[in-house]
Amino acid sequence: METFQSILGESLSRALATAGVPAAGEVVPATDARFGDYQTNAALILAKQRGENPRALAQEIIDHLDVAEYAEQPTIAGAGFINFKLTAVAIARYAARLLQDDRLGVALTNNPRRIVIDFGSPNVAKPMHVGHIRSTVLGDALARIATFLGHEVIRDNHIGDWGTQFGMVIYGWKNLLDRDALEREPIAELVRIYKTTNELGTADPAVREACRQELVRLQTGDPENLRIWNECVALSMKEFEAAYQVLGIHYDIQRGESFYNDRLPDVVRRLLDSGLAERSEGAICVFFRDIPDLAERPCLIQKSDGGFNYATTDIATVDYRIKDLGADTVWIVTGAPQLLHFRQIFEIARREGYTADFRHITHGSILGEDRKLMKTRSGDNVPLGDLLREAVARAEKIVDEKNPELPPEEKNAIALTIGIGAVKYADLSQYRMTDYIFSWDRMLSFQGNTAPYLQNAYVRIRSIFRKLGAEFTAPNELVLTEPAELNLAKRLAQFAETVPQVLNDFRPNLLANYLFELANAFHAFYEACPVLKADEPARGTRLALSELTARVLQRGLGLLGIRVPEKM
RNA sequence: GCGCCCAUAGCUCAGCCGGAUAGAGCAACGGAUUUCUAAUCCGUCGGUCGCAGGUUCGAGUCCUGCUGGGCGCGCCA
Incomplete structure (x- = not known):
């Protein structure tokens, strides 16, 4: 359309x-x-x-x-x-057509791409925390929108499952592990042994050296260390999956850093052969002498001890995504601190002749009420599991107050939809680059630009159709007379203009703002225009507008990864 | 030192390629409920768009310089 x-x-x-x-x-x-x-x-x-x-x-x-x-x-x-x-006639005609269109007017792209979207990327042996929300939720929303617009999307979880921290984890595993604790809370125990080892290493050079040895053994394929590493990865993956289950996140592939291990020597050799890389102070670097702001910022691809680092891995990742996955577009959704790193990686890719469209989609941080990075009282990162549980608990409390007669099971499901929706919407409704201040009261409010407000608009519509009883059949023709009807219908027509815009600059908040305005227009319509009590043709028209609004809200929130309840 | 990001109402934030008198929400205040969920709606109040220049018919938006905050800058990821 x-x-x-x-x-x-x-x-x-x-x-x-x-x-x-x-x-x-x-x-x-x-x-x-x-x-x-x-x-x-x-x-x-x-x-x-x-x-x-x-x-x-x-x-x-x-x-x-x-x-x-x-x-x-x-x-x-x-x-x-x-x-x-x-004209009112043109708007009515358009709305009538929208009723027949599963895509609600949104055109498929005429330039479909094969896009790898890299988002989330949690680290093994560390808990997921608030810091992972933005990348995960933003990347998921962009993936949903790109898919809806007709792009071929490959969602990739670039898990941090390799690196020097495993020297300490393995040392801790061998010397400090509490098996019972590992059973009860695996990630907490992994964090504990890592932290303790780190402290021991700070005080004792012998421990540091032992950790280094464990890392070398892991990297050279020692079976014992590989087994421990594998177990850590498995325990962490289980934890990630639990969070993704609650959040409704799906990945097509999960290629952790370790996946690229055997490709790293070739990457370095290739870059040396082509002259893009050179030896410098014992390490191997790529210099960008012709780019003024990068002239004194080389990218290290091999350490002087012969080890590889994350730049090497990311170059191998570019190869894999372009050559093996056949992507022509790569979106990497991570925080702003990695801007320089990915600028270097993309520049190297360009120098190697890659023509794919690489985008580093950055985002700001989540701050606490004190405007500092959100932490627990003891100064640790807030575990994601705790945060999501609290979101659901708070939502349940609200549902309990507003709608106590609902069966408990239904209440739980609604609380999940509202609580998780509120957390996601708080993030997505804001421009991704600005830091935002996390506030339970604001995100769970029924007033203002929040998930519950939008969900409530949907619920009110569902309530109308429950009262209607009979099956709704859309009229062939709509008659728009009231200003609130016209206003709502115009908003509905704008859905198709808004969705593609999101990808111009990766701004899901444009869609969120649109949905807020739509819900606003609906609530005003709801106040001004009785639906079921109206006479025809107003009744059929208003039912049709309500139906369309419900569909756009459901679809639009769905594109943000947020579900809608039938009651709340 | 160099680089990147940010600065808009008391608070939280929109404002993509430069457009008309800068918009929401919250808070404050005033209204609306024999009703399909008032979980809402309508209204009032609220601004030196960090500062100073520049570009032009026109700048919150682009350029330069400054101030303040955040982040980053060869062997962590």
Whole structure:
């Protein structure tokens, strides 16, 4: 389905062509409802280029514009803006078509890509904590949206399952492990032995050396150390899976760092052979002498002791994703601190001749109420499991207050949907680069731009249809008269314009803001326009608008990885 | 020292390619409930868009410099 924006945009292009002026500007949603529904500044741009009077040029464009099927006669305003106001008939016709469209108007991309999305990436032998929320939730939402738009998406969990920390973990395992504790809380025990070993190593060089030896043995394939490592990985994966289960996260593949181990020597050899890498101070580095801000920031791909590091792994990961997985696009969703690293990795890929579209999608941090990185009272990272459990518990308490007569089992399910939805929405409704302050009260409020507010709009609609009793059959024709009806219908039509926009700059918050405005428009409609008590044709029209709103909310929240309850 | 990111209402935040009188929510205040979930809606109050220049018909948005905060910068990942 074409959107009003694209229809008007094409009309504008035709008008410019027939008026004999070059293409310029575009049709965008009006910045203010007072100006109508859509606007273009084409006349302003052309007038500037050609040194002409913008308002006169705008009039000339309008004389060639034919939008009567969709909009009232366009008007000129301000310095030379052309404003479009959709007709009620056109909006009603569009809404009627939306009812027949499973995609709710959202077009498939005409440039489908094969995209590897790397997100989440927790570390083995460490607990998942708040810091993992943003990457996980953001990456998942982008994956859902890209998939819906028709891209081929491969979701990859680049697990941190290799590295120097395993020297300490294995030393701790052999010398400090408490088997009972490992049974009860495996990750906590792994953290304990790691931390204790680290402390011992700080005080005692002999321990440090022993850890180094354990690491070397692991890397050279010692069976005992490999077995311990494998067990750590398995225990951690179990923990990750539990979190993903609660969060509703799915991965297509999980290629941890260790997966690339046997490819690392070739990476270094290849880069040396091609002259991209060179020896420097005992290590092997790639320099970027021709790029001013990277000139003094080489990328180390092999340490002077012969070991490889995460840059080596990430270069091997690029190879794998392009050559083995056949990706033409790679999105890596991690925090902003890794900006320099991925800039280097992408630059190396470019120098090696890769033409794929590499994007490092960064995000800010989650802060506590004190505006510092969110920590527990004792200064540790807040474990993700604890946080998710609290979200559900808080949601359950609210449901209990508002709707005590629901059966307990249903209450639990609703609390899960609301609690997890609130955590995800709090994150996704905000621009990804800004740090945000975590607040239970705000995210679980039913007022404002929150998941519960949106979910409640959906629930109210479901309630209408329960009361309706009979099966709803959409009318062939809608009749929009009330301002609240028109406003809601226009919002519904904008879904198709909003979803693709998210991927321009990886901003799911654009979709979240849209859904908030839709829910707002619905609630206003709900107050102003009785549905079931109305006479035909208003009743059928209002049922249809309600149905569409429910579908857009469900679909839109679904694209953010958030579910909707039937009751709450 | 160099680089990246951020700075918008009392608080939390929108504002993508430069567009019209900078918008929401919360808080505060005032209204609306014989009702399909008031879990909501309507209204009022609230601004030197960090500071100073520049580019132009037009700057929260682009450029330069500064201030403040966060992060990063060869053998951790």
